[in-house]
Amino acid sequence: MSADQPHIDISPPISRAEAVAVALERHGWCCYPDFIDPATVMALAAECQELDRRGNLRPATTGRAPGRHAGVLRGDRTHWFEAPALSDAQRVLWGRLQALRHVLNRRLMLGLEELEAHYALYPPGAGYARHFDRFRDDDARVVSSVIYLNHDWKSDDGGALRLHLPDGPYDIAPRGGMLVMFLSAEIEHEVLPALRNRLSVAGWFRRRSLT
Numbered sequence: 001m002s003a004d005q006p007h008i009d010i011s012p013p014i015s016r017a018e019a020v021a022v023a024l025e026r027h028g029w030c031c032y033p034d035f036i037d038p039a040t041v042m043a044l045a046a047e048c049q050e051l052d053r054r055g056n057l058r059p060a061t062t063g064r065a066p067g068r069h070a071g072v073l074r075g076d077r078t079h080w081f082e083a084p085a086l087s088d089a090q091r092v093l094w095g096r097l098q099a100l101r102h103v104l105n106r107r108l109m110l111g112l113e114e115l116e117a118h119y120a121l122y123p124p125g126a127g128y129a130r131h132f133d134r135f136r137d138d139d140a141r142v143v144s145s146v147i148y149l150n151h152d153w154k155s156d157d158g159g160a161l162r163l164h165l166p167d168g169p170y171d172i173a174p175r176g177g178m179l180v181m182f183l184s185a186e187i188e189h190e191v192l193p194a195l196r197n198r199l200s201v202a203g204w205f206r207r208r209s210l211t
């Protein structure tokens with residue numbers, strides 16, 4: 001290679017985070033199995049279940065207005081991560097998501113300044129109707145992420161995340177450790193009801209709000 005040739009290093013192995021950034025740029029979404037290690041997934045699942053046993057998961061709302069009725073739209077119960085007051089398991093996941101934020105900013109120049117995340121538990125039969133993650137009254141959400149915490153999920157347990165892509169619907173089973181990411185303003189999606197509890201951490205990478 002001559003000295004004046006630009007050298008762009010895209011040779012493998014690229015990191016998982018970089019693979020996610022490349023896929024996001026090309027397709028607007030991506031899914032990455034086993035993105036989070038099984039021990040962390042187990043610890044997060046145990047914590048989510050314990051919070052639910054203690055009544056600390058609350059019926060989810062939609063939009064920013066507190067208490068906005070969501071009952072017909074979504075049936076999950078949630079608990080927000082309250083950084084910097086994070087549990088050990090939350091801190092591991094938070095670190096991975098922040099690392100991802102830096103890579104997305106470096107590779108895609110998205111200007112993502114903040115992260116917000118919550119546990120979500122969908123009891124059997126609960127779903128989330130077709131929607132976009134970007135609110136009408138707040139355009140700060142740029143990239144959505146979901147990490148699933150479900151051990152040994154079977155295809156007939158239901159509970160798929162259905163992405164509505166230009167080519168048609170695409171279903172992703174919520175298997176433990178899987179990361180799904182997509183552009184919040186562009187990919188419409190829904191959660192199909194499941195036969196068993198369906199656990200996850202949903203997160204949003206935000207830029208400074210323009211509205």
Ligand SMILES: O=C(O)CCC(=O)C(=O)O
Pocket residue numbers: 120128133146160161189190191200202
């Ligand atoms: O849990 C999922 O698969 C997606 C959840 C979702 O769409 C949301 O919380 O906005």
Ligand SMILES: [Fe+2]
Pocket residue numbers: 131132133144189
């Ligand atoms: Fe969503």
